[in-house]
Amino acid sequence: MSLLEVSSLTKRFGGLLALDDVSLTVEENEIRGLIGPNGAGKSTLFKNIAGFHKPTKGAIAFQGQSIVGQKPHTIAEMGIVRTFQETTLFQELTVFDNALVGTHMTAKTDVFSAILGLDKAVQRRARKKVMEVLDFMGLADRKDQLASELPLGSQRALALSVALVSGPKLMLMDEPFAGMNAEETNHMMDLTRKVRETGVTIVLVEHDMKAVMGLCSYLTVLNFGQVLAEGTPDEVRNNENVIEAYLSGAK
Amino acid sequence: MSDQGRFNLRHAALGAALLVIVVSVPHFLKFHHQDLLIFLTINVLVVCSYRLVTLTGEWSLIHAVMLGVGAYAATLSHNHLGLEIWFTLPLAGLTGALVAALLCFPLLRMTQFYFLIGSFAAGEAIRLIWVEWVSVFGGTSGLRGVEAPVVWGIDFLDPIPYYYFCLAVVTLCLLILYRIENSRIGLTLHAIHWKAALAESVGVDAWKYRALAFIIGSFFAAIAGGLKIHYLGSVTPNQFTIGFMVFILIWVIVGGYNKFYGPIIGVVVLTIFDESIREFEIVRPAIYGGMLILSILFLPLGLESIPSKFRSWFGAGSTPSEPPLTDR
Numbered sequence: 001m002s003l004l005e006v007s008s009l010t011k012r013f014g015g016l017l018a019l020d021d022v023s024l025t026v027e028e029n030e031i032r033g034l035i036g037p038n039g040a041g042k043s044t045l046f047k048n049i050a051g052f053h054k055p056t057k058g059a060i061a062f063q064g065q066s067i068v069g070q071k072p073h074t075i076a077e078m079g080i081v082r083t084f085q086e087t088t089l090f091q092e093l094t095v096f097d098n099a100l101v102g103t104h105m106t107a108k109t110d111v112f113s114a115i116l117g118l119d120k121a122v123q124r125r126a127r128k129k130v131m132e133v134l135d136f137m138g139l140a141d142r143k144d145q146l147a148s149e150l151p152l153g154s155q156r157a158l159a160l161s162v163a164l165v166s167g168p169k170l171m172l173m174d175e176p177f178a179g180m181n182a183e184e185t186n187h188m189m190d191l192t193r194k195v196r197e198t199g200v201t202i203v204l205v206e207h208d209m210k211a212v213m214g215l216c217s218y219l220t221v222l223n224f225g226q227v228l229a230e231g232t233p234d235e236v237r238n239n240e241n242v243i244e245a246y247l248s249g250a251k
Numbered sequence: 252m253s254d255q256g257r258f259n260l261r262h263a264a265l266g267a268a269l270l271v272i273v274v275s276v277p278h279f280l281k282f283h284h285q286d287l288l289i290f291l292t293i294n295v296l297v298v299c300s301y302r303l304v305t306l307t308g309e310w311s312l313i314h315a316v317m318l319g320v321g322a323y324a325a326t327l328s329h330n331h332l333g334l335e336i337w338f339t340l341p342l343a344g345l346t347g348a349l350v351a352a353l354l355c356f357p358l359l360r361m362t363q364f365y366f367l368i369g370s371f372a373a374g375e376a377i378r379l380i381w382v383e384w385v386s387v388f389g390g391t392s393g394l395r396g397v398e399a400p401v402v403w404g405i406d407f408l409d410p411i412p413y414y415y416f417c418l419a420v421v422t423l424c425l426l427i428l429y430r431i432e433n434s435r436i437g438l439t440l441h442a443i444h445w446k447a448a449l450a451e452s453v454g455v456d457a458w459k460y461r462a463l464a465f466i467i468g469s470f471f472a473a474i475a476g477g478l479k480i481h482y483l484g485s486v487t488p489n490q491f492t493i494g495f496m497v498f499i500l501i502w503v504i505v506g507g508y509n510k511f512y513g514p515i516i517g518v519v520v521l522t523i524f525d526e527s528i529r530e531f532e533i534v535r536p537a538i539y540g541g542m543l544i545l546s547i548l549f550l551p552l553g554l555e556s557i558p559s560k561f562r563s564w565f566g567a568g569s570t571p572s573e574p575p576l577t578d579r
Contacts, residue, residue, distance in 0.1 A: 050452065052448070052451075071451075071456070072448075072451040072452055073451050073454050073455055073456045073457070076451070076452060076453055076454035077454050081452055081453060081454075082452050083452075084448070084449060084452070088446060088448070088449050089446070089449070090441070090442055090445045090446055090449065091445065092441075092445055093441065093442070093445065097438060100438060101438060101439065101442040101449075101450060101453060101455070102453045104439065104450070104453050104454050104455050105453070105454040107435060108435065108439070109434065109435045109436065111431065111436065111463070111467065114430060114431055114434035114435060114436050115427050115430045115431060115434075117430075119434075119435065123435060162449070162453060163452070163453065166453040166454060
């Protein structure tokens with residue numbers, strides 16, 4: 001059984017067919033790349049998997065269980081956590097508090113425990129976990145800064161930390177390398193590999209080909225809402241259809 | 252370490268001074284001002300409970316009506332069941348929470364501006380029930396007969412004993428509200444405010460937490476309503492109009508809603524200010540309005556932000572930057 005199985009997924013926005021009969025399977029502990037020209041439906045696919053959109057047709061199974069029609073927070077509880085494009089963080093909170101929100105699923109509490117302080121042990125564990133993850137991500141000495149004060153690379157690392165600290169099985173990363181310089185990209189690639197080594201499966205939407213080719217063992221190419229090609233980076237690089245899709249605009 | 256110690260000492264001194272002031276203040280006031288002090292104490296609870304609702308970024312216009320729900324619940328349970336204030340207050344709170352819980356289903360389908368208008372409409376609907384259902388709620392003339400009890404020879408209808416009673420109830424409620432805000436739940440509410448989608452992606456049920464804030468806020472608003480009505484002795488629908496709601500908004504905004512104590516400063520300063528210009532009867536609204544405009548123009552983060560402004564003007568080192576008002 002594959003970790004994630006998407007079959008014949010279709011998403012229609014009025015007259016626009018954003019996803020057209022998309023099927024793909026993701027195996028445990030791989031880093032899967034999802035590439036394609038702008039508007040190919042990559043982010044739409046993410047939103048459908050993570051429950052932010054409801055698919056028009058088709059099935060999505062996670063660990064053999066259907067997740068279609070579930071709310072985002074339910075899907076997160078099952079183990080799928082997404083990160084967002086650009087720098088979506090709680091900009092007004094500190095680095096530490098950002099990551100602390102990520103521990104919600106293991107540290108949430110009820111009103112009476114909160115008032116009486118009965119959840120102290122749980123919260124202490126959550127704080128410890130946050131410090132471990134911030135250490136792991138190299139953000140520990142910035143923990144008291146506001147998220148908005150961080151440089152771009154650190155903001156992306158923090159976004160990854162927020163997702164990681166929630167303990168996901170599958171992480172959907174939406175363009176984590178966009179707008180980064182070479183140094184930042186290398187650092188982020190290292191972090192992504194480190195996250196995978198902890199046992200997390202990653203699906204990566206990305207335009208930065210250096211990062212995609214360097215990280216992913218297997219790629220899925222989307223174009224106009226359909227799967228155009230699948231294969232190893234080398235196979236995809238030499239695929240006629242893919243070259244056509246990427247260069248047709250330039251011809 | 253020594254820095255931490257001094258910090259705590261300063262807080263302890265501030266707390267002690269505050270305690271002396273709130274305990275001794277009614278003895279220096281005239282009868283009319285003692286009344287005002289009681290309403291001010293109750294209004295502190297009103298603004299603090301309202302702030303909890305706004306933590307998720309949703310501003311409602313039903314808070315004043317929630318006071319009324321508590322006031323009617325207290326009056327009806329006193330008149331029909333013969334309950335004293337010790338029981339009518341918790342009952343008022345629970346009624347407010349229940350009404351809020353029911354309203355969550357239609358209201359929390361909306362956010363932002365739509366929620367604002369929806370909550371106003373729901374509040375007016377409740378007020379109309381009080382006006383129209385005369386046999387139960389007494390119509391526009393309302394209900395009378397509710398009063399504070401006499402215990403061990405202390406008449407709680409006297410302003411000074413009732414003030415101390417209010418002070419105790421409000422302090423307890425503020426303590427609970429403070430604990431909630433500074434707990435995990437408070438963090439989650441802030442997170443929903445700044446980026447609901449990100450919070451949801453790590454497992455936060457945003458709807459549930461919006462509902463929770465609305466229900467808890469309404470619970471304490473209804474207790475405030477009960478407190479008020481046991482002192483006034485009668486309840487009418489006109490005590491909870493949009494006009495009173497606007498005052499709540501003004502107190503919270505002028506005080507500053509980014510910190511727990513901001514709205515408290517707002518309601519205290521504006522009440523004292525409003526009272527101190529009483530002699531300029533005709534132009535009083537103009538003075539009041541003018542001051543509001545000035546304070547919003549020059550202190551968009553509220554009166555609460557004055558100390559940190561001073562610090563940054565007179566260069567006592569760097570100050571922590573203020574969070575911006577709106578979501579980006």
